[in-house]
Amino acid sequence: MSVKGGKTGPEAATAESPLRKGPTDAVLRASIWKRIHSHRNLYFLFIPVFAYFVLFKYWPILLAWVVAFKDLQLGSGVFRSEWIGWQNFKDIFYSPDIPNVIRNTVEISLLRLAVGFLPPIILAILFHDMATRRLKKWLQTFVYIPHFFSWVIVYGVVFGFFSVGFGFVNNVLSGLGMERHEFLLDSAWFRPILIGSALWKEIGWSTIIYLAALATVDAQLYEAAVIDGAGPLKRMRHITIPSILSVVTFVLCLSLGSLLSAGGEQILLFYNDAVFQTADVIDTWVYREGLARLQFSLATAVGLFQSVIGLGLVIGSNFVAKRLSGRGIW
Incomplete structure (x- = not known):
């Protein structure tokens, strides 16, 4: 079977078929947001857990790193106390x-x-x-x-x-x-x-x-x-x-x-x-x-x-x- 351009068989199919491309970034982002929206009730339930770890686990770690390099005064608070470096x-x-x-x-x-x-x-x-x-x-x-x-x-x-x-x-x-x-x-x-x-x-x-x-x-x-x-x-x-x-x-x-x-x-x-x-x-x-x-x-x-x-x-x-x-x- 002949085709335009003189190519036949698998070569013709390869020449005429477009290259397969993966999903674009926009499509991936849309897919992620679609999945989040479909499971939004579970994410709402996760918010208190996320807030707990941020407030009572990670935030104290950050404060500890800051306080270790300061001369903490209770009246001044953490961020207004004097920075003393490695003292x-x-x-x-x-x-x-x-x-x-x-x-x-x-x-x-x-x-x-x-x-x-x-x-x-x-x-x-x-x-x-x-x-x-x-x-x-x-x-x-x-x-x-x-x-x-x-x-x-x-x-x-x-x-x-x-x-x-x-x-x-x-x-x-x-x-x-x-x-x-x-x-x-x-x-x-x-x-x-x-x-x-x-x-x-x-x-x-x-x-x-x-x-x-x-x-x-x-x-x-x-x-x-x-x-x-x-x-x-x-x-x-x-x-x-x-x-x-x-x-x-x-x-x-x-x-x-x-x-x-x-x-x-x-x-x-x-x-x-x-x-x-x-x-x-x-x-x-x-x-x-x-x-x-x-x-x-x-x-x-x-x-x-x-x-x-x-x-x-x-x-x-x-x-x-x-x-x-x-x-x-x-």
Whole structure:
């Protein structure tokens, strides 16, 4: 079949058919606005959520960056206070207390991580492998409850155990003919009591994320392993741990990001003058120097410093985790 110009077959179809073009920017914009208009009721419902995050999450972050570089005066407000640049950060690092404060913070945070990281994983695996569902629910409830106690209640429990006058531990020591000991006033015992009480409070709640990960593991893998003769330890090594390794990496990276946050609320309740040199951390220093003395800019500068270091630690730990295991947060 001949066509005009002497071309036939596919060549003629190609010559006469126009080039296909994608939608223009105007068409795309019109399509987006059309979809927004069709779902306008959902967007109206989203407005309060958006306003909440802007007003109570992102706006305070912006104010914190501004206040950290100003000499905040309550009468002048944030934006009319004097801009002093890096002076707040200089005051922080020129303080004679800061080396001891940072050392205590890092040491206590590393102790929390070393002592408190593996027990929730082990407990979650034990819960996952538990055959009796009713017993499993009771035990989970029992270990979850301490998470909902305030630190004031936790300190009351600790005081009831370790008080020199009527504490359970000292009563046992006295009954055995041993001398009572001031555990709560002893620097050597402060950190073990601090870390132990924090572990007791949070170990159950920390298992939830691992139990959620274990719930996604295919049960047929365990059944096949049992048929092949794999015992509980081999099943845990070759199925359970690899299945939750990405979650473990995620939690570890986020935990490293809070290395400069040693649990100030708990320490404020637990520490005293006798253990001050061992217990003073960044959060307690901020409370004492920044809030008690109304140096709000100084306290904000410390918070900004913690945030920047935490972000760097999260990014660094994620990079290392991806290089070593191929898994990371993103």
